[in-house]
Amino acid sequence: MNLLFKALADPTRRRILQLLRRGDLTAGEIADQFPISRPSISHHLNLLKQAGLVQDERRGQHIVYSLNTTVFQEVLTWLAGLMAMEEKENGDG
């Protein structure tokens, strides 16, 4: 969870996730969308991968990145849990 929220606490990494929601991309295709160096993009992709938010897969000469929606679902469930308890509060003793 720590890695996960740390990975989300950066605007470039959140923007990468938003690009990937439209479809899988190579590191090069992702880098083309940003005015920052390829090594920086690689660093961001690695952090997203360590957090489990993206996965990579070799296709021919390229490494293709995609969103790992399972992990998003876990965060959603955790956040929704916090809010649900808050609403239930009056019903319990």
Add this chain to the structure above:
Amino acid sequence: MNLLFKALADPTRRRILQLLRRGDLTAGEIADQFPISRPSISHHLNLLKQAGLVQDERRGQHIVYSLNTTVFQEVLTWLAGLMAMEEKENGDG
């Protein structure tokens, strides 16, 4: 969003949020639940407050903390948006 995810990237702060979902608490009541110093708890509460995840309110001699579910809702909406687009992907050209 950066502050928000940074605030969530710490187990003590996530645990504080989980305590608060059961009801409002003073800093002292929160501190009693952790084997760490009160100044540390104050620091964590300040970060949660800066991120908008909790709000504080003076009641008599005490400052009482509560969850700010509006901000949780914003994170939920953002995450759900990422996942929804992923599912819609096949329908667009």
